Amino acid sequence: MRIPRIYHAEPLVVGSEVFLNEEAANHVGRVLRMNAGQRLELFDGTNLTFSAEIVQADKKNVRVAVQESREECRESPLHLHLGQVMSRGEKMEFTIQKAVELGVNSITPLFSERCGVKLDAQRLAKKIQQWQKIVIAACEQCGRNRVPEVREAMTLEAWSAEEDSSLKLNLHPRASQSINTLQQPVERVRLLIGPEGGLTADEIAMTARYGFTDILLGPRVLRTETTALTAITALQVRFGDLG
Structure with a gap:
């Protein structure tokens, strides 16, 4: 399965753990039925993408560990x-x-x-x-x-x-x-x-x-x-x- 990309509105920091917002948590936990140990890609509105692993997942809350970042600019010069x-x-x-x-x-x-x-x-x-x-x-x-x-x-x-x-x-x-x-x-x-x-x-x-x-x-x-x-x-x- 392709690793899901999830937007996180707050700034992300490598080494931290964050809870996904309600809508993202519902998508990951209830729609995709993902569990602890599975991987996500997060982005926070900068030119960085973050590799993350699910630490806890249920129908209401998803907590992930932010593991590493890389710079990826996909914006047009126009x-x-x-x-x-x-x-x-x-x-x-x-x-x-x-x-x-x-x-x-x-x-x-x-x-x-x-x-x-x-x-x-x-x-x-x-x-x-x-x-x-x-x-x-x-x-x-x-x-x-x-x-x-x-x-x-x-x-x-x-x-x-x-x-x-x-x-x-x-x-x-x-x-x-x-x-x-x-x-x-x-x-x-x-x-x-x-x-x-x-x-x-x-x-x-x-x-x-x-x-x-x-x-x-x-x-x-x-x-x-x-x-x-x-x-x-x-x-x-x-x-x-x-x-």
Whole structure:
């Protein structure tokens, strides 16, 4: 069996013993049914991975001994901040999961005029927590040791107005530039992905005022979740660590 990778939010120290958090303990002890003596790989959000051995395991608590560490940087040289107008149901979860696998560093859920998601403050807070758990699970699966942040949701204009030295890109079906025509080198990108119905003309004009460049992916109209992943992949191929 492949050695499970588990995220531990507190800093890890070689030679110490730690209890896994409730969710990780449930996964290791109840779902995987692992026992004392079996091995885990832990990571704590740094570029270090830690070999560990289970000391105690039951249905509620798992205690592990941290035995050794090694440095493993799996981050892309391209820093990507995804601004994603929220989509309905599982589409947003899918986008977040796959964006993390492709190397995105941070994600901001956005509200726009055509955003189909309507949530009160309490439900939105729960969604943010749920999306952050999806990020952690994606890191455990794909081997990333640094955990991207899902930021608090905000309006499209507030996000567009944030001061940022990154190259700002907005996907637009009638743009004249493509990712391949962008001038190198590019180290930081703020990528805007609109809702299922697209951005309004006023919103596109607003993003231009804040320094966003419209780019075109290709001749076909893509769904919002397809657009995000296609754009991230193309950026990683040109400026990052794919291909």
